[in-house]
Amino acid sequence: MSLAIGVDLGGTNLRSAVVDPHTFALIEHDKERVGEPRDVDSIVERVASAVERHAARSTGPVTVGIGLAAMLKDRRGNVANSPHLRWNEVPFGQLLATRLGSRFAVGVYNDVNAIVWGEAVAGSGRGSRDVLGVYVGTGIGGGIIAGGQLVEGATNCAGEIGHVKVRWDEAALTCACGQRGCVEAYVGGIYVQQRITEELTAGAKSTAIELAGGIANVNPGHVDAAAAGGDEWALGLWGELAPLLAIALGNAVSLLNPERLVLGGGLLGRAPTLYDLVLTSLPLVATKASMDALTVVHATLEDDAGLVGAAALAARGVSLIQ
Amino acid sequence: MSLAIGVDLGGTNLRSAVVDPHTFALIEHDKERVGEPRDVDSIVERVASAVERHAARSTGPVTVGIGLAAMLKDRRGNVANSPHLRWNEVPFGQLLATRLGSRFAVGVYNDVNAIVWGEAVAGSGRGSRDVLGVYVGTGIGGGIIAGGQLVEGATNCAGEIGHVKVRWDEAALTCACGQRGCVEAYVGGIYVQQRITEELTAGAKSTAIELAGGIANVNPGHVDAAAAGGDEWALGLWGELAPLLAIALGNAVSLLNPERLVLGGGLLGRAPTLYDLVLTSLPLVATKASMDALTVVHATLEDDAGLVGAAALAARGVSLIQ
Numbered sequence: 272m273s274l275a276i277g278v279d280l281g282g283t284n285l286r287s288a289v290v291d292p293h294t295f296a297l298i299e300h301d302k303e304r305v306g307e308p309r310d311v312d313s314i315v316e317r318v319a320s321a322v323e324r325h326a327a328r329s330t331g332p333v334t335v336g337i338g339l340a341a342m343l344k345d346r347r348g349n350v351a352n353s354p355h356l357r358w359n360e361v362p363f364g365q366l367l368a369t370r371l372g373s374r375f376a377v378g379v380y381n382d383v384n385a386i387v388w389g390e391a392v393a394g395s396g397r398g399s400r401d402v403l404g405v406y407v408g409t410g411i412g413g414g415i416i417a418g419g420q421l422v423e424g425a426t427n428c429a430g431e432i433g434h435v436k437v438r439w440d441e442a443a444l445t446c447a448c449g450q451r452g453c454v455e456a457y458v459g460g461i462y463v464q465q466r467i468t469e470e471l472t473a474g475a476k477s478t479a480i481e482l483a484g485g486i487a488n489v490n491p492g493h494v495d496a497a498a499a500g501g502d503e504w505a506l507g508l509w510g511e512l513a514p515l516l517a518i519a520l521g522n523a524v525s526l527l528n529p530e531r532l533v534l535g536g537g538l539l540g541r542a543p544t545l546y547d548l549v550l551t552s553l554p555l556v557a558t559k560a561s562m563d564a565l566t567v568v569h570a571t572l573e574d575d576a577g578l579v580g581a582a583a584l585a586a587r588g589v590s591l592i593q
Numbered sequence: 594m595s596l597a598i599g600v601d602l603g604g605t606n607l608r609s610a611v612v613d614p615h616t617f618a619l620i621e622h623d624k625e626r627v628g629e630p631r632d633v634d635s636i637v638e639r640v641a642s643a644v645e646r647h648a649a650r651s652t653g654p655v656t657v658g659i660g661l662a663a664m665l666k667d668r669r670g671n672v673a674n675s676p677h678l679r680w681n682e683v684p685f686g687q688l689l690a691t692r693l694g695s696r697f698a699v700g701v702y703n704d705v706n707a708i709v710w711g712e713a714v715a716g717s718g719r720g721s722r723d724v725l726g727v728y729v730g731t732g733i734g735g736g737i738i739a740g741g742q743l744v745e746g747a748t749n750c751a752g753e754i755g756h757v758k759v760r761w762d763e764a765a766l767t768c769a770c771g772q773r774g775c776v777e778a779y780v781g782g783i784y785v786q787q788r789i790t791e792e793l794t795a796g797a798k799s800t801a802i803e804l805a806g807g808i809a810n811v812n813p814g815h816v817d818a819a820a821a822g823g824d825e826w827a828l829g830l831w832g833e834l835a836p837l838l839a840i841a842l843g844n845a846v847s848l849l850n851p852e853r854l855v856l857g858g859g860l861l862g863r864a865p866t867l868y869d870l871v872l873t874s875l876p877l878v879a880t881k882a883s884m885d886a887l888t889v890v891h892a893t894l895e896d897d898a899g900l901v902g903a904a905a906l907a908a909r910g911v912s913l914i915q
Contacts, residue, residue: 342882351882401747415848417737417744417751424739424850425723426886434880435844439836448880514761519844522757526737526845528746558756558770560664560673564748 274329276322277582278337281382282355287321289328290582295393297575299325311361319370335371336378336585338385338577339363343427346590348379368592377592378585382577384430387414387533388421389580394572396531403529404570405432405520406536409460415527421589432523433459437515454519458512460538463491477504495542513548520549521556528561535570596651598644599904600659603704604677609643611650612904617715619897621647633683641692657693658700658907660707660899661685665749668912670701690914699914700907704899706752709736709855710743711902716894718853725851726892727754727842728858731782737849743911755781757841776841780834782860785813799826817864835870842871843878850883857892
């Protein structure tokens with residue numbers, strides 16, 4: 272039996288853990304800041320050192336799963352780009368596998384895919400073979416499990432629900448990805464925050480300003496509370512954004528017929544009114560047959576989901592490099 | 594080695610064949626009209642008789658795959674409804690399996706899923722583990738293969754790309770499914786034909802009328818030829834419909850990251866100008882990463898795809914009832 276290690280490498284933290292491959296409990300757990308330098312050689316060395324510390328508890332084979340905040344381009348851990356790590360066209364997987372050596376089998380996964388897999392095996396998707404997970408935080412990311420298998424796609428970039436187009440008129444907003452009308456450009460946290468600040472600064476009246484103690488402090492949580500209290504501007508904004516997210520989610524549900532839709536991420540977590548509005552719109556979008564099969568649940572594993580999911584994917588043998 | 598039999602049960606024809614499970618060639622092949630009566634007991638008897646005739650060539654075990662023009666509700670061949678067969682809530686799979694007996698292992702699949710699987714193993718998707726197949730005929734149907742597995746979904750109704758919503762404004766058209774804004778309500782062949790006739794009858798000028806020899810004869814093929822010749826009305830109509838289909842296709846491509854997008858069906862087959870316009874719009878919708886991985890191909894197996902796919906799915910052991 273291999274030792275199962277999970278790594279979650281984001282823009283801020285490098286977390287690593289030994290994970291029980293049956294219960295998915297964290298047996299030991301480390302967390303450090305990514306900091307600088309963050310060129311690929313330095314990060315490979317940092318990840319390898321963390322993995323080796325954990326691996327010292329046994330002498331047998333080790334599987335290492337890494338959830339990476341990056342756009343991958345294949346199942347060998349080649350990274351197309353990672354804004355968080357400032358990487359472009361980096362052979363991360365091969366470098367790490369070579370550095371670690373033959374005792375270690377390495378799998379590199381998109382961070383959201385790892386998170387959704389974690390929820391599916393040990394969180395709110397447990398027991399379901401067909402899961403769609405969508406995280407609405409600063410951006411919007413997704414992961415798909417179909418028939419008990421992670422849907423990686425031809426080049427390991429499936430699940431990009433944040434860049435599904437929900438507007439294609441002349442006025443459709445431009446997304447950081449360079450395309451127009453992406454749902455992320457409307458409902459991604461960075462864009463929502465920007466729009467809140469802009470509209471209030473431009474003179475929109477809202478009780479959210481008092482709730483926050485000033486325009487500069489208003490965040491989506493305050494807007495959500497204002498909407499819950501009947502604030503006209505807040506309800507107008509949520510009333511525009513909720514259907515756009517529901518379109519992206521509902522169309523994916525029609526396509527995939529999942530048993531569970533796992534929703535997570537900072538924005539939805541802080542905005543229960545928005546969340547409820549999205550769920551209200553969902554049956555107008557998804558087919559009746561797909562809605563009949565669907566249960567919508569909150570993500571439950573929080574920060575551990577990525578670690579657990581990456582370790583579990585690697586332990587299962589998904590896309591191992593060696 | 595089991596004998597592999599495929600059945601394609603539509604609203605018009607009942608086709609059946611013995612299929613070579615390695616080359617997917619049709620070894621023997623029958624076709625009869627469905628006709629009347631088409632209550633489930635009569636049809637079960639008809640299908641069973643056809644299967645038994647084919648099965649007489651061996652004495653060993655038989656796998657039977659049936660592609661059915663129906664909305665399924667599970668992997669046991671329970672049918673939610675089939676407008677073509679006028680069935681509602683019918684336990685087709687269990688009735689057929691019981692009638693055939695223990696020598697026969699039966700799998701019941703949605704017809705478009707069977708067709709896409711057929712293209713994936715023996716047609717234009719061959720060699721790809723990640724395939725999205727979309728058929729634009731009288732309606733619009735789809736099938737998804739991810740990581741070499743058919744995506745059936747929790748209740749076997751995945752792939753419903755025809756009911757993805759592409760409009761949600763006040764004027765969004767109502768679809769036969771009862772919901773509004775489905776891509777099928779715009780680009781499904783029945784709706785396109787209806788709209789052509791209505792607009793020309795209402796006085797729209799188009800060279801399509803001369804090409805067809807009168808308004809009553811104008812079909813999408815004539816409109817396509819007119820558009821190719823620069824006809825303003827035809828280009829206007831295609832210019833509205835092509836982006837809507839591209840939105841549905843491109844968003845699915847972003848989500849699934851397929852290696853091949855197989856396009857088929859009567860409407861796209863007769864409308865090469867529309868087809869080209871759809872492909873032109875696709876890169877504005879799908880993410881760059883998913884487009885980089887994608888090849889768009891025409892379906893090639895025509896009427897045999899469903900037979901071959903159903904036989905191949907059953908031979909593979911997908912969702913067998915006994």
